[in-house]
Amino acid sequence: MSSESITVPTPAVAPAKAPRTEDRIVVARRLVKTYDSGGGAVQALRGLDLDVRKGEMVAVMGPSGCGKTTLLNCLSGIDDFTSGEVWIAGQRLSTLSDNGKTDFRAMKMGFIFQNYNLLPVLKSVENVELPLLVRGDDPKEARQKALDALAAVGLDQVAMKKPAELSGGQQQRVAIARALVNEPDIVFADEPTGNLDSETSREVVELMKRLHAKKGLTFIVVTHDSAVGNQMQRVIVMRNGVILKSFRPTPA
Numbered sequence: 001m002s003s004e005s006i007t008v009p010t011p012a013v014a015p016a017k018a019p020r021t022e023d024r025i026v027v028a029r030r031l032v033k034t035y036d037s038g039g040g041a042v043q044a045l046r047g048l049d050l051d052v053r054k055g056e057m058v059a060v061m062g063p064s065g066c067g068k069t070t071l072l073n074c075l076s077g078i079d080d081f082t083s084g085e086v087w088i089a090g091q092r093l094s095t096l097s098d099n100g101k102t103d104f105r106a107m108k109m110g111f112i113f114q115n116y117n118l119l120p121v122l123k124s125v126e127n128v129e130l131p132l133l134v135r136g137d138d139p140k141e142a143r144q145k146a147l148d149a150l151a152a153v154g155l156d157q158v159a160m161k162k163p164a165e166l167s168g169g170q171q172q173r174v175a176i177a178r179a180l181v182n183e184p185d186i187v188f189a190d191e192p193t194g195n196l197d198s199e200t201s202r203e204v205v206e207l208m209k210r211l212h213a214k215k216g217l218t219f220i221v222v223t224h225d226s227a228v229g230n231q232m233q234r235v236i237v238m239r240n241g242v243i244l245k246s247f248r249p250t251p252a
Helices: 068-076 098-108 124-134 139-152 168-180 198-215
Strands: 024-036 041-053 057-061 083-088 109-113 186-190 218-222 234-239 242-247
Touching: 024 068, 024 218, 041 068, 041 083, 041 218, 041 242, 057 068, 057 198, 068 083, 068 186, 068 218, 098 109, 109 168, 124 139, 124 168, 139 168, 168 186, 168 198, 198 218
Parallel strands: 057 218, 057 234, 109 186, 186 218
Antiparallel strands: 024 041, 024 083, 234 242
């Protein structure tokens, strides 16, 4: 556990009341995530509140161990929170079973990871179409959607190449195509430029911004890179499991 973590007793948190969610795709209320470290309860999130409007590009920043990735995982339903509540696109996550959360993610969410998470034995188009096949889409339709998604990120020419044949920047663009192929309402990105050089990072961020402008997607981007954060519409700064501040960066 990082030195940023704080060991404290789990507080009593009152049940969250249902907020209005018409214009907000993400609403979190009094969100607590507690891990059992063996020596006591370690809180990664400490009663956090968050609202993200539909179509926003939001960066989540802060030092290592501050709770950024934990927040992303709890908002997306990948990890369960200890108390509080989360609504995504009006859906209260705590009312869904594990299978229900999986289905909800497949329909509503896209994911971009630092390490790309591409299967090395699959071609680019096969990696992109995989989420559609898993959720039961028609294979022919899934293939066409995957080809369209690759074209949208400028990589239709590498559709039949495997990840090892691609540069890091190309692999991340394939991962972005995979995140978009199910036409999600929201994309969660965890350090999407963490393994890229500065020029390739800039290209990936510009690609996300173009896709945001074209499709009106909501992006929540966890990043340690201020150059990435400053390209977002809003920056949230975390420390020790809470939000210290939220601001709109000044365009360069």
